[in-house]
Amino acid sequence: MSDTAAAEAPSPSVRSLLIMAVPAILVGVGSALVLWLLDLMSEGLQHILWTTLPQSFGATEATPWWIFTVLTVTGAAVGLVIWSVPGHAGPDSATTELVEAPLRPGVLPGLLLATVIGLAGGVSLGPENPIIAVNSALAVALLARFVKAIPLPLAMMLASSATIGALFGTPIAAALLFTGAVAAAKGGGALWDKLFLPVAAAGAGAVTMHLLGGKALSFQVTPIDQTDGWMLLWGLLVAAASALIGILLAWALPYVHRGFHALRNPLLISLAGGVVLGLLGMWGGPMTLFKGLDETTELLRHPGDYSAGQLALFAGVKVLALLVAAAAGFRGGRIFPAVFIGVALGVLAHVLFPGIPLSLAIACGCLGIVLAATRDGWIAIFLGAALVGDPVVLPMLCIIVLPVWLMVTKAPELVVHAQPESAAAKA
Template identity: 55%
Template sequence: MTEQAATAPAPMPLKQLAMLAIPALIVGVASALILWLLNTGAGLLEGVLWTSIPSSLGLPDDSRLWTFVVLTVIGAAVGLVVWQIPGHAGHDSATTELVAPPLPLKVIPGLALAVLLSLAGGVSLGPENPIIAINVAISVALLGKLWPKIPPRLILMLAAAGTIGALFDTPVAAALIFTGMAASIPGPGALFDKLFLPLVSAGAGAITMTLLGQESMAFPVPPYPQAHAIDLLTGTIIAAVAVLLGLAAAVALPRVHTLFHRMRNPLIYTTIGGLVLGLLGAIGGRITLFKGLSQTDQLLTNYAQYGFWTLLSFALIKVVALVISASAGFRGGRIFPAVFIGAALGLAAHALVPSIPVGLAVGCGAFGATLAIARDGWVALFIGVITSGGMTILPILCIVILPTWLMVSRAPLMLVTHPVDGPAAEPEPAGKGA
């Protein structure tokens, strides 16, 4: 035994690991409840904006004028929040990864309001980045007082894992995302020891959302029946096209972001962003609006009603809407829109070549778009499997990922890294050690 191994600190005692499962469970349940409250509030507001008001005005459900009006008004409302509410709705979502350092608590009300408005108003962003930021901030602040001996990094992982478990309705997504993060934690101990507490939190979050009856990612896809040699070629082509479309969005994001932020005032550039989103929504229809989860379900339920060019237009419009939404100061994540983009592309491939199984086409399309936009192979594989209707596609995806990962591994991230001007650029730091 080497001297280094002899002096290495012992793994966390089992009793301590078991005791920490209690706050992990609490954080997971609380993270899911906060997500549920946000989704419920957004759903109620969405019903008012898109059903009650137009109905009272005698407008048809698919009114293009109303789509334009709502998104323009939502842009102005979000711009006011970013400009005037203390904390300026936190970090610009275009500049942050899925999991970011904790924000100060005073930022949370403005961030929650901005996300609520965006989700209800039809902006093409998901809730993932902001709700993780909200849950991390609350958990670090509260657990830091109740259990001060728990390291802030561990609390961050618990809150993020609980939220991811709730978002995807399964702890598997959190396990995949946090494998790399857990492996980087210094000290001895098996990898699963380090993943144990985040998995407890993720499982609690997933079960809580299931009990609350929240929408899931169980899409109505005809299961991919059986792998054939030709599927390796067709799956790779579909995934590669989806990757190229996602990479185009990644290249465009910093440039479009700079263009919007030259206007300096969030009220101006977010209102203009809403106006552009309204035009896109009027062209593509409401199926191209919102975060994309319900719209993906709708698309997969009724795909036979759409032709190749219509499905391709859905994917292209959603890509542009995603870039505009992320660039113009709205708060939200990019994974759920990526799923819609990939599903629409896959269905377009099936419409063009009907012999391609729907499950294969959709799974490879969603895999490729997620890989390019989220830049996480584990998440992309998870999305590919869950959108394909079953595990049969997994061996195909494990081969398809080889050329597609080479395509994305040195390509630009869909992230803005240059300094951002304006009041939303630099929220106050969360403090040392956070």
């Protein structure tokens, strides 16, 4: 279809949008329920591993030998799932983007099991990549069976939007994330005609997650009283430093990935990763474990409780933990750990240079590394602004993101291009 023909193609009718909104909302509710169940299972197992069991051995979740033991066993368990469960827990998360082609339904049980074990065991990855993959596969399979009018690409977009809305507690994140993709797609109609169904799904997912008591990535930090031009410069420096760390992380990922996968057997790969994560956990303590949402909350609620040395330790260990977790075959996403790193860097910048407003430092710390990790300016701006809840910060982020984008646009991506599946993985 030519550009002229695409521009002249008719917009969908209000009636068709309303009819199609019904399955979109159902996908939103269903996607949030799957995420809620995943959180429920992982948090239940986490409580057993980090609260109930250590008490039986005279330890706590902060006891170094317990951290090392749990992460090592977690690595072995995830590796065993990848090695032996049908479907091998889906593709290596280090090789996947946030939204990928739908998986076969037979892959999903192993992927969910590996994800739950990793989240509960303290692995520094979030749930976003696996849960989007699971919800996309379920939506494609169910809609293809019961609502044949929805094509596969739209089914995937609905499930992805719904899951992102549920993950971040608002449909705005999904609307921003998919604006670029929708604007680039061929076909007629206004942009919001195309966004109507994904936003409906995302809104349903977000509301359902709120009703189920899910946690939202939104906080209130002391707002900026008065702005001046120097704040833009300080914010740019913080964001640029954070982005540089993200770029170095992306540069190192393929090499570390190659090193772990030289072991060939998935059990050995994740076991080795678990050992390294255990050592890092002993060094960094409980604040550097898990996906990072609760730990981000702790930093934002009590930013003055930590010294510059502690904050640098948290950020540095979390960077290494994210690198190892992503490279060693664990299933999970990279956004939530990146947000924790960005917040730790932002609070560190404020501690070292008190003249930088705390809300601006945190927002810019988050913006830089998330931009490097996702290559999406909208989601980076959204997360930076949502973390601090300061409306004065938003326009500054819209300016600061521009030069930082020039830093990351030609830098390595935080993803490993998939290699042909090894014979060991097929065994």
